[in-house]
Amino acid sequence: MIDPLAQVVGLLQPSASFSKVVNGAGSWLVRRSEAGRPFYCVILDGSCRLSVREQEWVILERGDFVLIPSAYDFTTSSLEPKPTGDVATVPVELRPGVFQLGSRVGPLNVRMLVGYCAFGSCDAALLVSLLPQLVHVRGEKRLTTLVQLLDEESRGDRPARDVILARLIEVLLIEALRSMAGPAAAPGLLRGLADERLAIALRRMHERPTWPWTVAQLAKEAALSRSAFFERFRRAVGVAPMEYLLHWRMALAKDLLRRKEGGIAEVADRVGYSSASTFSVAFARHVGLPPTAYAREQWLERSSSPLQGAA
Structure with a gap:
């Protein structure tokens, strides 16, 4: 799990x-x-x-x-x-x-x-x-x-x-x-994980980030109505379910690009996008530059690092 x-x-x-x-x-x-x-x-x-x-x-x-x-x-x-x-x-x-x-x-x-x-x-x-x-x-x-x-x-x-x-x-x-962790924690991941129903949905998003999740599907996983799940998630985690999922996918994508694990199309597939172009548009909107430029920037930073030069 x-x-x-x-x-x-x-x-x-x-x-x-x-x-x-x-x-x-x-x-x-x-x-x-x-x-x-x-x-x-x-x-x-x-x-x-x-x-x-x-x-x-x-x-x-x-x-x-x-x-x-x-x-x-x-x-x-x-x-x-x-x-x-x-x-x-x-x-x-x-x-x-x-x-x-x-x-x-x-x-x-x-x-x-x-x-x-x-x-x-x-x-x-x-x-x-x-x-x-x-x-x-x-x-x-x-x-x-x-x-x-x-x-x-x-x-x-x-x-x-x-x-x-x-x-x-x-x-x-x-x-x-x-x-x-507990219900008294400030809004965020810990408070979400302390809620048994929301924890199920959070684990599903982390287990299967490539799945085309919807609020209705996540609500079903949590055994809640769509509206009850949406409000409960937003209050506990501090962001809406789809916003959390987007943030998590982008964090995974950044990590894959930084470690140069596959090309853009492969990274797109591994974080739940059906095409490289769709992923590139979403990534650029979220990060502020296209994934190719981001990967290049990360490579330049690593290569210019004093630790890299000394290695």
């Missing part, structure tokens, strides 16, 4: 970037404006506050795990005393991989392991849009263990290090995301 969540995470092509231990004491505040990189954090001891995109503050406690799939604007701070003037604190590196926030003396109010990873997929923005803006999980020891393994592996230089890191990141993402 196809697992939509595993497919999405796989297509994101996650890789480890770096991790560090951060200690906080006294009054401190850190505001980050990142270029959309995935950020994760586990509270090893103590507590602190977190706000994503100026939303309501969330209190993080020992054992809490946080994942922000696309970290643009978020702020962390001490609980008490509250920082005055919202002036950002400059972290001080105590030793490689260990940083201090706030006072250099006095008891620590938090100790956390934080890190960033990267998504290799050029379609990451679309795929990330299917995920929650913030994943906050409490009391899941498996997540803490995975983060610690990731940290240990990233600091070593053992054989197959990059392969292990990639697999750990994939498992970490899937474990974190499925820990958040």
Whole structure:
């Protein structure tokens, strides 16, 4: 059986970037404006506050795990005393991989392991849009263990290090995301998969993206009326069923073109289009350039990459 969540995470092509231990004491505040990189954090001891995109503050406690799939604007701070003037604190590196926030003396109010990873997929923005803006999980020891393994592996230089890191990141993402799944999740793939009826339709679309699905057929798979299915899907996933299917087909097509798996006609057939011309029109409308131009652009980017040149 196809697992939509595993497919999405796989297509994101996650890789480890770096991790560090951060200690906080006294009054401190850190505001980050990142270029959309995935950020994760586990509270090893103590507590602190977190706000994503100026939303309501969330209190993080020992054992809490946080994942922000696309970290643009978020702020962390001490609980008490509250920082005055919202002036950002400059972290001080105590030793490689260990940083201090706030006072250099006095008891620590938090100790956390934080890190960033990267998504290799050029379609990451679309795929990330299917995920929650913030994943906050409490009391899941498996997540803490995975983060610690990731940290240990990233600091070593053992054989197959990059392969292990990639697999750990994939498992970490899937474990974190499925820990958040439920009817209370924000609109997106996780909330859709938490609905038994909608999950059937989502799995069918992922299992058979080439099938000429209609809303009526998907509704039948979910054992719902057409109108009830359409509204329930749109509320839970955040987009209409056919729009989701189009996004998924285009994500698959981009991946096939990037990996040069077949010509345009073969790619069209593998993502559910009856002809190369029909596929090309849909792809150009969705992506902004024809599939041939997209494939060429991806090849040029790979060939000009410093990693490619060094290989």
